[in-house]
Amino acid sequence: MQNVLSVIQASTLYFQKNGVESPRLNIEHLLAHVLGKKRMELYLEFDRPLGDAELEPLRALVRRRAGGEPLQHLLGTAEFHGRIFTCDKRALIPRPETEQFCEIVLARGPAARVLDVGTGSGVIALTLAAAWPEARVEAVDVSADALALARENAARLGLTERVLFAQSDLLESVTGEFDLIVANLPYIATAEIAQLAREVRHDPLPALDGGPRGLEIFERFIPQAARHLRGRFALEIGHDQTAALTELLGAHNFQDILPQTDYQGRNRFLFANYG
Ligand SMILES: C[S@@+](CC[C@H](N)C(=O)[O-])C[C@H]1O[C@@H](n2cnc3c(N)ncnc32)[C@H](O)[C@@H]1O
Numbered sequence: 001m002q003n004v005l006s007v008i009q010a011s012t013l014y015f016q017k018n019g020v021e022s023p024r025l026n027i028e029h030l031l032a033h034v035l036g037k038k039r040m041e042l043y044l045e046f047d048r049p050l051g052d053a054e055l056e057p058l059r060a061l062v063r064r065r066a067g068g069e070p071l072q073h074l075l076g077t078a079e080f081h082g083r084i085f086t087c088d089k090r091a092l093i094p095r096p097e098t099e100q101f102c103e104i105v106l107a108r109g110p111a112a113r114v115l116d117v118g119t120g121s122g123v124i125a126l127t128l129a130a131a132w133p134e135a136r137v138e139a140v141d142v143s144a145d146a147l148a149l150a151r152e153n154a155a156r157l158g159l160t161e162r163v164l165f166a167q168s169d170l171l172e173s174v175t176g177e178f179d180l181i182v183a184n185l186p187y188i189a190t191a192e193i194a195q196l197a198r199e200v201r202h203d204p205l206p207a208l209d210g211g212p213r214g215l216e217i218f219e220r221f222i223p224q225a226a227r228h229l230r231g232r233f234a235l236e237i238g239h240d241q242t243a244a245l246t247e248l249l250g251a252h253n254f255q256d257i258l259p260q261t262d263y264q265g266r267n268r269f270l271f272a273n274y275g
Contacts, residue, residue: 002055005046007031011062018066026071027062033075034058068198080123083130085153090145091120092207097262098184101236101269102127104260108271110135111180111231117170117221118142118185120207122150122163128182129162138178140168143206170217171224179231185221187238189214215244226252230275239266246270 002010008027015023032039034057050058061074070093072078078087080094081102087093102124110132116125116139125139141147147165154160168174187210188196200208210217218235222245225233233254237245242259249257254272262268 001049001051003046003050004031004042004048007050007055007058008042008046014062015066020065026065029071029075030061030065031058034061068202070199070202073202078121081127083127083157085121085123085126086149086156087121088149089202089204090149091141091143092146092203094121094123097268098123098236100262101182101184101234104269104271105180105182105234106131108232111178112136113176113178114138114180114182115140115171115174115178115228117181117183117225118207119150119165120146120184122153122165124182124184125150125163125165126153126157126159129159130157133162135162137163138174139163139165140171140174141165142167142169143204145204146207170221171228174228177228177230180234181225181229181232182234183221183225184236185217186210187214187218187236187241210238214238215241215248218245218248222248222252222254226254226274231273233272233274235270236268237270239268242267242270 008031011027012024015026020026028039028042032042034054065071065074072087072093073089076087077084078094081099112135114128114135114137119125119139119141122139125137129135129137139150144167147167150165154163166173186208188208190209190212193208246257249272254274257272259267260269
């Protein structure tokens with residue numbers, strides 16, 4: 001008879017052989033999901049026997065994970081900045097770098113009128129809205145699928161009244177002025193996408209593809225943002241885009257342009273002021 005510990009050990013090896021990063025963490029998450037438990041609760045139940053009713057659904061998930069499906073898609077959720085968001089193929093899986101981006105934005109203090117461009121699952125807009133009860137937050141995306149997911153996440157977090165989601169190609173359909181515009185838009189050069197990890201290829205292509213040089217979306221976005229911004233600008237960017245984007249922001253009269261590094265020491269965020 002298999003038990004919790006033997007299944008964790010065998011699946012960890014299987015994941016290792018199939019190139020899954022953090023293999024033990026992955027099987028713990030999947031097993032906890034199947035058993036309806038918190039991951040840490042497994043540690044109190046290593047001897048618990050597991051029967052077919054539990055093992056069959058687990059085996060299906062383990063096979064899919066070993067085949068490269070992202071853990072968050074199998075769980076149907078992702079944790080972001082201490083909150084649980086619904087997560088599926090309609091939008092990018094939120095990344096730890098974006099949590100760090102939110103932390104830096106939050107540390108700079110609240111803003112009254114906030115716009116999140118390319119909101120995806122809504123993680124940035126909803127995190128800022130939850131932290132800043134006085135803020136009026138708007139969020140746009142070109143993808144109707146992503147917006148449907150973002151609205152589900154707003155409902156899940158009780159923030160439906162606080163965040164206005166709308167479909168827009170960048171700021172084409174946006175009116176009014178904002179004190180803070182934030183964006184994590186696609187910045188990967190088209191030719192690099194085929195080389196990304198197999199899990200990343202489960203993200204929607206329009207969430208990744210930044211055009212032939214990876215800069216084309218910023219080149220449209222930055223002059224548009226200048227027309228709507230009276231305050232702070234915050235971008236998540238590719239690690240090799242700081243020089244090009246600093247020049248672009250300068251050319252459009254943004255001031256106080258400041259790159260910031262992620263936990264790995266790479267320049268992944270760019271802040272500026274306008275107006
Ligand atoms: C890198 S994903 C980021 C999603 C989310 N902000 C996050 O941090 O997890 C980029 C998002 O920008 C959206 N997007 C791409 N091109 C766009 C455009 N021209 N106008 C508005 N949104 C766009 C994509 O649909 C996708 O949801």
